[in-house]
Amino acid sequence: MFFDQITEAIFSQQSVSAFNETAIELFHFQYKNNTIYKQFVDLNHINPIQVKTIAQIPFLPIEFFKSHNVVCGEIIPTDFFESSGTSGMQRSRHYFRSLAIYEESFLKGFAHFYGNIEDYCLLAVLPNYLEQKHSSLIYMITKLIEKTNHPDSGFYLNDLKSLSDKLMILKNTKQKTILFGVTYALLDLAEKYPLSIPDTIIFETGGMKGKRKEMLKEELHSILQKAFNVAFIHGEYGMTELFSQAYSKGKGIFMTPPWMKIFIRDINDHKTMLDFNKTGGINVIDLANIYSCSFIATQDLGKLHEDVSFEILGRFDHSDIRGCNLMIE
Numbered sequence: 001m002f003f004d005q006i007t008e009a010i011f012s013q014q015s016v017s018a019f020n021e022t023a024i025e026l027f028h029f030q031y032k033n034n035t036i037y038k039q040f041v042d043l044n045h046i047n048p049i050q051v052k053t054i055a056q057i058p059f060l061p062i063e064f065f066k067s068h069n070v071v072c073g074e075i076i077p078t079d080f081f082e083s084s085g086t087s088g089m090q091r092s093r094h095y096f097r098s099l100a101i102y103e104e105s106f107l108k109g110f111a112h113f114y115g116n117i118e119d120y121c122l123l124a125v126l127p128n129y130l131e132q133k134h135s136s137l138i139y140m141i142t143k144l145i146e147k148t149n150h151p152d153s154g155f156y157l158n159d160l161k162s163l164s165d166k167l168m169i170l171k172n173t174k175q176k177t178i179l180f181g182v183t184y185a186l187l188d189l190a191e192k193y194p195l196s197i198p199d200t201i202i203f204e205t206g207g208m209k210g211k212r213k214e215m216l217k218e219e220l221h222s223i224l225q226k227a228f229n230v231a232f233i234h235g236e237y238g239m240t241e242l243f244s245q246a247y248s249k250g251k252g253i254f255m256t257p258p259w260m261k262i263f264i265r266d267i268n269d270h271k272t273m274l275d276f277n278k279t280g281g282i283n284v285i286d287l288a289n290i291y292s293c294s295f296i297a298t299q300d301l302g303k304l305h306e307d308v309s310f311e312i313l314g315r316f317d318h319s320d321i322r323g324c325n326l327m328i329e
Contacts, residue, residue, distance in 0.1 A: 013258035033072035059297035065092035082134035083240040105288040121150040125181040164193035182207040190227030243288035259287040
């Protein structure tokens with residue numbers, strides 16, 4: 001069965017050649033089965049038979065997830081993830097047939113960078129987004145909380161005092177702890193209950209939502225580092241349209257899991273990929289996007305380094321503001 005075979009290939013990536021081979025296989029599968037992607041490829045006058053390397057694969061603009069059903073097959077699934085946004089804003093929808101591949105991706109992705117989730121207590125302060133039942137971020141955090149099997153893991157909505165007390169208890173018991181927070185809530189916690197928790201991993205997910213003025217990431221992270229006495233602020237680069245996440249352990253430098261790869265395109269010529277250390281649009285290959293599209297041209301600006309780490313530098317001026325599961329809003 002294609003699904004079982006390709007899933008095994010995706011999460012057993014051991015080399016560049018294996019990644020490329022799987023990507024090419026997915027390209028041909030999605031060209032044949034994804035009507036929207038096929039039309040896009042054809043309109044770009046690309047003969048799929050001649051696509052032999054990943055450099056020849058066209059990247060679908062992420063905006064298509066707002067205006068079209070980007071799915072493989074003729075039947076549109078009923079389940080989907082939806083991007084956050086203000087009332088009246090056109091939102092992206094990522095339809096899926098099964099959440100098994102998403103769960104496998106984020107669980108293995110977390111383990112790749114941070115080890116066994118069961119070693120942690122995970123606290124989350126993401127109040128606004130709990131109301132969004134189609135949030136991929138909330139689904140991921142909820143499942144990670146469940147997987148910790150720790151009695152104190154959970155969402156600490158607007159009760160910052162209880163959250164502060166719990167963080168100190170976990171520190172004193174030497175429990176490995178992760179705090180996952182939306183930007184404005186972490187700033188509220190930093191101002192009202194600053195505390196020294198140097199061993200706690202703090203994830204800042206983005207998101208002021210009009211509650212505070214926007215600020216540069218460097219300034220924001222400096223405030224949080226001083227308030228909590230931590231060396232770095234961590235982050236994840238994920239979005240509604242992807243099933244995988246890249247992670248940053250500090251300084252805004254991200255790394256991808258083996259089944260995800262970043263490219264930088266020329267902002268004036270979407271078919272041209274740039275060399276290392278050049279600023280351009282971020283393209284993503286996410287092999288876990290089996291039944292949508294694995295080849296996405298985002299509206300984020302970034303730079304790729306020689307060690308294949310990357311940084312996010314902003315967004316295109318004409319693009320919509322994305323929700324909380326991006327580092328840059």
